[in-house]
Amino acid sequence: MSEKKNLPEPARHGINFAFREKLDAMAEGFRHNYCYQCGACVADCPAGLYSKTFNPRLIMLKAILGFEDELIGPDTEIWNCTNCYTCSERCPQDVRPVDVIIAMKNLCVKEGKAPDLVTTVSDTVFEAGITTKVTSLAERRRQELGLGPIKQYPVEDLKKITRRD
């Protein structure tokens, strides 16, 4: 292990090009291949400004080199992306880093390595049709404001067009 310390970063970790294929198979995941590591995405990234560890350029580099363990898991850096799309505005290569990060999140879910919150929120949509619980208080407020009642959400339709495991 000790002599490995002197090696450059990729060699220490071992490059894993198989990860690239996995990511390419997810919607928008192939875009990480366009990244030439210019770093234009970094300076205005709010998650980067407010944390010591979040860095969209490094996330793209780790994807290219296949540092899978640092990306795919319930508490990796990718879950701190604010989804603000500022990086997508700055990127000269149309990598759309947020979309690549979302592809990695999809991969986490596929491999059963996503944080619980992801399934909690989407399960609510499958069960109720929306993300927010309809309460009698909400109904009363709507009435007071002169708004119509909340209609039944077509949950059966959602079941027919999505896979529920």
Next chain:
Amino acid sequence: MKYTPFFGCMLTVKYPWFEAAVRKTLGKVGLDLVDVDGFTCCPDPIYFQARDKMEWYTVAARNLSLAEDVGHDVITTCSGCTATLSEVNLALKEDEALKKEINERLKPIGRQFKGTINVRHAVTVLRDDYGLDHVAKTVTRPLEGLKVAVHYGCHLLKPSRVMRVDDPDRPTILDDLVRIAGAEPIRHDLTLLCCGRACMNDAIPNQMVTEILEAIKAKQADCMGLICPTCFDEFDLGQIVLGRKLKKTFDIPVVYYFQLLGVAQGFSPEEVGLNMHKVKVDHLFTPAPVR
């Protein structure tokens, strides 16, 4: 002109007074809102999209296809719904293969995405279809002297490739809309910062919200003005929660733009739900008692 409103989960259930404010103000401007039955969650651009992007496209395409049947453009009033419906609408219009695959998934319920309508945030419709001058004419009680710290949030503007609303680095649309309500838009160093809600590590949004609120305080704005219910959550209730944690009081009222416009159009603060906020705000809009 006729439009199909898409209020989404937050406005329908959590903040119905925002829906009331939107319906009242847009009605005064002259929009004819034609409601469509059968919409579900847009679905949520953060967690639902993180779960499975293809299913995110599918559920959004189902919503869009319902609106296509009626034929009017969809207007959104939540930045999350704007993000999802705008992006899916454009992605399926641009990518024939993707559209084919999603339509295959919609077959069991007999629906098809055709790509015949547009998705637009309500503020864009005010500016582009009616014009700021026309909207200004609906203002009967200008909010003179009210200083509003504008907060754009992310998904009205970005990704600009999809949204096509304003320059994401130098936007003016909210400032202009605050101005026509008779109030004064206030800018600070962090006006364009995100609310951080999507981050898993709370420390990041906590710091962002703290710094934004402090920047607003330093500029002596009377309130914060925004157009996204998630940002509202983060700054209204979030401000109280954060204040308890940090043992400090920010006391910055937060207002959804259509509430502001509503009061300027002569509606009472209660009619647009200004009495419902966690951080007290209605005092800003109630005439001072005569001494």
